Amino acid sequence: MTSADQSTPTHPPATQSPAAQPPAKRARRADAERNRAAIIEAAGVVFAERGGTVDVREIARRSGVGMGTLYRHFPTKDDLLATVLEREFTCWLTTAHRAAEATEDPWEALTGFFEQTLTHQARNRALVESYAATGAPSRACAQYRDAFIDELRTRCLNAGLLRAGVTTADLVLLSSSLSQVVQATDDSHPGQWRRLLRISLDGLRARNTEPLPEPEPDPEPGSARHADAPADD
Amino acid sequence: MTSADQSTPTHPPATQSPAAQPPAKRARRADAERNRAAIIEAAGVVFAERGGTVDVREIARRSGVGMGTLYRHFPTKDDLLATVLEREFTCWLTTAHRAAEATEDPWEALTGFFEQTLTHQARNRALVESYAATGAPSRACAQYRDAFIDELRTRCLNAGLLRAGVTTADLVLLSSSLSQVVQATDDSHPGQWRRLLRISLDGLRARNTEPLPEPEPDPEPGSARHADAPADD
Amino acid sequence: MTSADQSTPTHPPATQSPAAQPPAKRARRADAERNRAAIIEAAGVVFAERGGTVDVREIARRSGVGMGTLYRHFPTKDDLLATVLEREFTCWLTTAHRAAEATEDPWEALTGFFEQTLTHQARNRALVESYAATGAPSRACAQYRDAFIDELRTRCLNAGLLRAGVTTADLVLLSSSLSQVVQATDDSHPGQWRRLLRISLDGLRARNTEPLPEPEPDPEPGSARHADAPADD
Amino acid sequence: MTSADQSTPTHPPATQSPAAQPPAKRARRADAERNRAAIIEAAGVVFAERGGTVDVREIARRSGVGMGTLYRHFPTKDDLLATVLEREFTCWLTTAHRAAEATEDPWEALTGFFEQTLTHQARNRALVESYAATGAPSRACAQYRDAFIDELRTRCLNAGLLRAGVTTADLVLLSSSLSQVVQATDDSHPGQWRRLLRISLDGLRARNTEPLPEPEPDPEPGSARHADAPADD
DNA sequence: CATGAATGAGGGTTCATTCAT
DNA sequence: AATGAATGAACCCTCATTCAT
Numbered sequence: 001m002t003s004a005d006q007s008t009p010t011h012p013p014a015t016q017s018p019a020a021q022p023p024a025k026r027a028r029r030a031d032a033e034r035n036r037a038a039i040i041e042a043a044g045v046v047f048a049e050r051g052g053t054v055d056v057r058e059i060a061r062r063s064g065v066g067m068g069t070l071y072r073h074f075p076t077k078d079d080l081l082a083t084v085l086e087r088e089f090t091c092w093l094t095t096a097h098r099a100a101e102a103t104e105d106p107w108e109a110l111t112g113f114f115e116q117t118l119t120h121q122a123r124n125r126a127l128v129e130s131y132a133a134t135g136a137p138s139r140a141c142a143q144y145r146d147a148f149i150d151e152l153r154t155r156c157l158n159a160g161l162l163r164a165g166v167t168t169a170d171l172v173l174l175s176s177s178l179s180q181v182v183q184a185t186d187d188s189h190p191g192q193w194r195r196l197l198r199i200s201l202d203g204l205r206a207r208n209t210e211p212l213p214e215p216e217p218d219p220e221p222g223s224a225r226h227a228d229a230p231a232d233d
Numbered sequence: 234m235t236s237a238d239q240s241t242p243t244h245p246p247a248t249q250s251p252a253a254q255p256p257a258k259r260a261r262r263a264d265a266e267r268n269r270a271a272i273i274e275a276a277g278v279v280f281a282e283r284g285g286t287v288d289v290r291e292i293a294r295r296s297g298v299g300m301g302t303l304y305r306h307f308p309t310k311d312d313l314l315a316t317v318l319e320r321e322f323t324c325w326l327t328t329a330h331r332a333a334e335a336t337e338d339p340w341e342a343l344t345g346f347f348e349q350t351l352t353h354q355a356r357n358r359a360l361v362e363s364y365a366a367t368g369a370p371s372r373a374c375a376q377y378r379d380a381f382i383d384e385l386r387t388r389c390l391n392a393g394l395l396r397a398g399v400t401t402a403d404l405v406l407l408s409s410s411l412s413q414v415v416q417a418t419d420d421s422h423p424g425q426w427r428r429l430l431r432i433s434l435d436g437l438r439a440r441n442t443e444p445l446p447e448p449e450p451d452p453e454p455g456s457a458r459h460a461d462a463p464a465d466d
Numbered sequence: 467m468t469s470a471d472q473s474t475p476t477h478p479p480a481t482q483s484p485a486a487q488p489p490a491k492r493a494r495r496a497d498a499e500r501n502r503a504a505i506i507e508a509a510g511v512v513f514a515e516r517g518g519t520v521d522v523r524e525i526a527r528r529s530g531v532g533m534g535t536l537y538r539h540f541p542t543k544d545d546l547l548a549t550v551l552e553r554e555f556t557c558w559l560t561t562a563h564r565a566a567e568a569t570e571d572p573w574e575a576l577t578g579f580f581e582q583t584l585t586h587q588a589r590n591r592a593l594v595e596s597y598a599a600t601g602a603p604s605r606a607c608a609q610y611r612d613a614f615i616d617e618l619r620t621r622c623l624n625a626g627l628l629r630a631g632v633t634t635a636d637l638v639l640l641s642s643s644l645s646q647v648v649q650a651t652d653d654s655h656p657g658q659w660r661r662l663l664r665i666s667l668d669g670l671r672a673r674n675t676e677p678l679p680e681p682e683p684d685p686e687p688g689s690a691r692h693a694d695a696p697a698d699d
Numbered sequence: 700m701t702s703a704d705q706s707t708p709t710h711p712p713a714t715q716s717p718a719a720q721p722p723a724k725r726a727r728r729a730d731a732e733r734n735r736a737a738i739i740e741a742a743g744v745v746f747a748e749r750g751g752t753v754d755v756r757e758i759a760r761r762s763g764v765g766m767g768t769l770y771r772h773f774p775t776k777d778d779l780l781a782t783v784l785e786r787e788f789t790c791w792l793t794t795a796h797r798a799a800e801a802t803e804d805p806w807e808a809l810t811g812f813f814e815q816t817l818t819h820q821a822r823n824r825a826l827v828e829s830y831a832a833t834g835a836p837s838r839a840c841a842q843y844r845d846a847f848i849d850e851l852r853t854r855c856l857n858a859g860l861l862r863a864g865v866t867t868a869d870l871v872l873l874s875s876s877l878s879q880v881v882q883a884t885d886d887s888h889p890g891q892w893r894r895l896l897r898i899s900l901d902g903l904r905a906r907n908t909e910p911l912p913e914p915e916p917d918p919e920p921g922s923a924r925h926a927d928a929p930a931d932d
Numbered sequence: 933c934a935t936g937a938a939t940g941a942g943g944g945t946t947c948a949t950t951c952a953t
Numbered sequence: 954a955a956t957g958a959a960t961g962a963a964c965c966c967t968c969a970t971t972c973a974t
Binding site for chain 1: 936937938939940941
């Protein structure tokens with residue numbers, strides 16, 4: 001990363017305004033908000049279980065609301081999916097971020113991040129689909145994640161623990177790739193992914209001094225589908 | 234078991250009588266076989282390009298056969314997909330196997346396997362989907378692959394190049410994981426997966442002496458979805 | 467099953483004689499064509515009765531075909547509607563054209579055209595909707611109609627029967643306008659439109675010598691929604 | 700008149716007492732009346748712009764009231780539409796009536812009526828739709844209009860300017876017919892309808908002495924959808 | 933009474949699979 | 954055996970109307 005802008009990770013948008021609620025205007029709002037929450041909750045479960053292709057009716061049914069209500073809150077199935085994913089993504093990142101900041105040892109923070117990610121996101125089909133398709137549910141999410149991972153990377157690098165030349169993009173890719181492995185195998189071979197994680201992390205250690213292959217220049221810089229590394233060294 | 238006919242698809246028909254058809258039965262057979270081949274060929278291309286969700290019509294169109302013919306040969310879209318994948322999987326494994334046997338250096342054989350896999354197979358959307366979903370198109374394929382990879386593993390191990398405790402399943406998982414990375418990123422960031430491959434391979438080197446986490450016992454031994462490690466030490 | 471090769475080949479191959487089997491290719495085609503005709507027929511009735519907004523399912527039901535069949539023949543409801551309208555429009559125009567050519571007296575040809583149009587097209591809701599919306603079901607239809615009407619116009623003009631300055635567009639507009647009147651009133655007041663027709667036609671007679679108001683120039687020449695007059699006088 | 704409360708409570712309460720509402724009933728009433736007016740106003744605009752098929756939400760939005768309020772005042776979308784149309788119809792007729800009474804020349808009064816109608820009302824999509832569909836928004840409206848038009852007709856007739864045998868119904872139909880023409884063409888060919896109007900009016904002049912076709916007797920006297928001519932000779 | 937969230941019956945369209953020719 | 958037309962259950966989404974607050 002260029003030394004100029006040591007961007008602190010963008011904080012996730014405040015999900016709800018926890019301020020006091022004037023009853024007059026909020027009376028209905030509370031009910032609607034409950035419905036909205038129910039939809040997101042149900043959609044989260046259903047999308048996680050069955051992926052992004054589930055019937056919208058299934059979500060409506062599980063939410064306990066009608067189709068119209070669902071479409072009032074989310075004008076499109078994709079909007080709902082995006083909202084759910086962004087939420088879960090952000091929630092997870094926030095947690096991970098806090099955990100990392102609470103961890104003294106840089107390497108432990110890095111491994112802890114992977115551990116938590118893979119433990120937490122493993123079963124979410126839609127989330128992993130989103131990883132595979134676009135790298136993250138949204139550009140903002142990707143940026144938040146990249147900033148956070150870059151933080152972890154820098155800490156490890158400064159502590160002389162991380163292999164030289166490892167980019168943020170490498171770490172992002174690694175986490176997304178392992179997520180898919182967890183998704184695919186944790187039912188039949190629970191925990192086996194931990195071995196792969198260990199192997200990869202050991203490959204990331206500073207004792208590996210061989211230079212990594214230079215990435216070729218991107219063919220279409222505008223259509224980047226995965227998080228770009230912040231152009232470091 | 235999904236595979237109905239265990240008969241190897243590598244059967245070369247070699248019908249040398251194109252001129253006269255006294256044996257009408259043979260003629261039909263040859264025609265049918267040609268259709269079947271055309272379907273598999275077209276399906277291979279289409280599935281690779283667009284994944285397992287393409288419209289069956291597209292396959293029929295590109296095969297030059299009607300829907301009925303397609304469904305005569307493959308009672309289900311999934312059957313066709315399985316057949317195609319099995320074929321491509323087998324073909325790829327055979328090539329990789331030969332290449333590995335022709336390579337002296339065990340480590341080079343291992344890395345060559347990964348290189349070849351990721352270069353040639355990872356662009357096949359349906360194949361990667363299958364890899365992610367079930368580990369292999371069929372049990373037989375999985376066994377073939379496991380045996381081959383175990384061979385590579387053993388060679389490296391005997392040569393003292395491979396990290397102690399690395400199982401065949403670990404390597405299988407790694408290849409599947411990297412395949413997905415290639416699939417997801419090679420368009421936008423061509424070649425970047427090579428960095429991840431290098432990192433992982435370095436984590437597999439014998440100089441990494443930390444023990445890998447023991448895999449937990451499988452929860453449901455009957456529903457194994459990914460290749461089991463051949464119970465190595 | 468591949469073991470089905472016991473089946474007796476009922477036909478000799480004979481795929482090289484294209485002359486002998488006209489029905490081979492047409493056999494299915496005839497059936498499909500019958501279905502297509504049934505769909506057009508049913509759609510014609512339903513669109514005429516209830517306008518262009520009817521449920522596609524209703525058309526499928528009345529055609530005696532499934533939804534898929536309908537959509538195989540017409541990729542869109544609008545395509546079906548357009549086809550039906552174009553057909554009816556053309557059919558009507560052809561008939562009117564012939565009738566006009568068979569009529570000696572130019573004025574009688576003109577009035578006959580209006581009579582026939584209004585008698586024939588009166589009840590067709592979709593057709594009249596199309597008049598109101600775009601002037602004609604398609605550009606080609608409009609051109610055909612304009613050419614035909616221009617013929618009538620010229621004949622009357624040359625015979626000194628038509629008011630000076632009357633354009634083709636005037637006549638087109640008149641017919642479309644009267645169509646809507648018929649549509650709206652013929653149920654409750656059958657035949658009353660004939661009085662209006664007579665009045666309008668009398669206003670078209672050559673004895674009316676007052677000049678007609680000049681049309682303002684079109685605001686957007688590209689977005690003409692109604693047939694342009696062929697730039698006469 | 701079907702309109703229930705013709706007596707508009709012109710009470711200007713101007714509720715300036717936000718703290719206490721002693722005249723709760725009056726205040727409510729005034730508020731409700733204001734809402735009702737806002738709805739009618741907004742609906743008028745929206746229906747005119749987009750026709751009778753607009754989403755009710757759009758009307759509620761532009762009225763600044765909620766759906767519930769809208770449906771409290773008008774139990775059905777059609778009720779609202781009818782109310783709006785009746786209002787606009789009446790308003791237009793009143794204006795036209797006054798203008799006609801202020802015009803000395805009978806023929807000028809007649810043509811002025813058409814001019815005004817087509818210039819001002821024909822842009823109202825819902826109004827023209829209603830004109831085409833049922834002749835008028837309500838029986839009462841139709842009667843008012845018929846009476847007015849009959850007045851015009853009689854004046855012209857008495858002055859020897861109007862063609863013999865022209866009925867009120869003929870004139871009504873003519874105005875409806877031309878309204879649709881304006882609606883359909885004035886965007887693309889502004890003013891062209893004036894030519895058609897002139898033609899029709901010339902056909903109405905007394906110099907046309909040919910008798911008009913006798914109207915057939917109504918088939919269903921109970922279901923008359925268009926204004927009957929007031930049994931004029 | 934006002935509000936606007938909730939409802940759910942359709943509406944247009946797709947596609948894996950079957951069936952008549 | 955081959956063909957491709959036919960099938961119809963789903964799918965995503967809209968909107969007139971109702972109802973809890």
